[in-house]
Amino acid sequence: MSDKDHKGSGKKALLTIGEMARLFHMNIRTLRYYNELGILKPEYVNPDTNYRYYSTNQFERLNTIKYLRALDVPLEKISNFFDEKDVNTMLSIFMEQRESVLKKQKQLAQIEKKITNRIEQIETALSASYGQVIVKYLPQREIVLLEKKFTLADDLELLIRDLSKEHCLDDAIFLGKVGVSVSQQDLIEGQFTHFSSIFVVVEAEDGFKDKDNVLSEGSYATVQYRGTHEDASPYYTLLLNYLKDSGFQIKGDSVEITIIDAGMTNDYNKFVTELQIPFQ
Template identity: 35%
Template sequence: MDKKGSLFSIGRTARLFRLSVSSLRHYEAIGLVRPAWTDPASGYRYYSLAQFEVLNTIRYLRTLDMPMEQIRSFLENRDPAWMEGHLRQQQKEVRRRIRELELAEGKITSRLEQLQEARKGTKGVITLTESPALRLVWVRESLAMPQGNELEGPIRRLEQEQPEALVFLGKVGLGITADHLLAGKFTQYDGLFLQLDPADRYAGEILELPSQPCVRLLFQGSHQEAPEQYQKLLAFLTEKELQPVGFSREVALIDAGLSGNPEEYVTEIRIPVE
C-alpha cells in the first residue's frame, strides 16, 4: 500500500493482477473499470479494493475467451442466469477443444513412432510380420512413379469432399494390386491410400482391414527406388511359397518434406500375404 492510504498505484495494481499498465489503461478507455482516484497534479491513477473485484471478474471472463464487449455488458447488467448460459456454452467449447487436442496428440504419437522406426529400424531386411487391423481409404487411381508432389492433387481433392478438415501425418501411401505384383508391374501404382486414425471421421467408403500376416521391408530411399525392392519382395514370396492377398502398402516415412538430404529418405513396403 502506498502514501495514498488505502489506494494502490496503477503499477502495483497491474503487478497484483499480472497485467500490463497499458492493459489497465485500455480497460479504462473502453469503460470496463475506472480508477478510484486520479491525482490532479500528476495524473497518476490509483485503485481501491472495489476495483479489485471488477478486475478479478474481468480476468476470469477473459480466461473464458469472452469478448470485451460482452464483458462490458455483463459488468453493466450482472445476471447469474446469463452467466450460467455462457459458462455452459464455454464448457461445450472446451470439450470440443479437448477432443481436437486428443486427436492431434494421437497423430503426433503415431508420427513419432514412424520416425523412430524409420531412423532406427533395420534397413534392407525382409521380415514376415503381423500387420495390425487398419482403417483405410483406398483411392483407385493409376499413378506413375511420383517424382515430387504429384500426390498432393488427389489428396487435396479428397480433403475438399470432407465436412471437416482431416490431417494425415505420414499416413498417405501408394499401392500396387496383387495381380500386378505377381505380373512384375512395379513402376505403375494402382492407387493411393489414406490410413485413418481411430478418431478420424471420414465421409465416404472406408476399407476395414483385419489383422493379417504380411511381408515387410524398410529401405533407404524413396518411391523411385521401390521397383528394385518389389523384385526382392517377390523373390522372397516365391521362396517362402507365399501369395499376396491385397494391394501393397508403400509409405515414405522420411521424404523431402522432412529432410533436404536424399540419403536420409526411408520408405516402408508391406504386402499382405497368405
C-alpha cells in the same frame, strides 16, 4: 486540484495506473485495453494531464475480470456479465465455459494421440533393420483412395492435391500417411514402374467421416529401406522372392508408404519407405 492533492483526498486514496498494474501483477497496456472495452474504467481521469486513477472500490471488479480470464472466458462475455451482473448470468458463463473446456480436452486428446502415433512411426522407422523382410499381421486400415494409373515420372504432389481436393481433406493429416499401390497383376508380372492408386491412411483421430476404402486385415510381407519410391524396385523383388520361396501367394495390391521424406528432413540418406505385400 493537482494529481497529488486528488490522490490524498477523500476517504480512499486513488492509485495511478502503474500502481494498479503492479498491485495486480498486470501490464499497463492491459488496463488501458480494459478501459477501451469499457469493462474497467478509471475512477478518475485528470482533465488537465489525462492521467488515470483507480480506487479500491474497483478491486473486486478487477479480481472478477482476472478470475474469469484465468478460466479463459472471452472478454465479450465478461463485458456482458457486468451489463447483467447476476448469479444466473455467472452460472451461465460457467456452464458455457465448461462445455468449451470439455471440447478442447477432446481436441487435445486427439492431438496427443496423433502425435503419439507419429512418434511411434518415426522411432520404429529410425530403428528398423533396413532391407530385412518381416512378416506382419496388420489390422484393417481405413483409407481415402484415388484410383488412377501413374508412374514415377508423374508429379506425386499434384496427385496428392487431386486426392485432397476430391475428398475435401485437411492437409494436416497427410504427414507420414500417404501411400501408393502397385496392382496385384503388375506384382505377379514383376512390373513395379506403374502405380494403380494413391491413398491416405485415415486415423480415428483425424475426425474424417467420408472414408471410402480399406486396406484389408491380414498377413503382409514387409520391408523398410532407406530411400523413396524411386528406390523401391529391388525391394519389391526381395519381397516377391521371399513369398515365392515360402510358397505364399499374393493376395492384393501392394502398400508403399514413405515414412520419412522431405517433409521431415533435408537429408536424403535419412528417408525411409516401407513396402507391404499382402499374401495368403
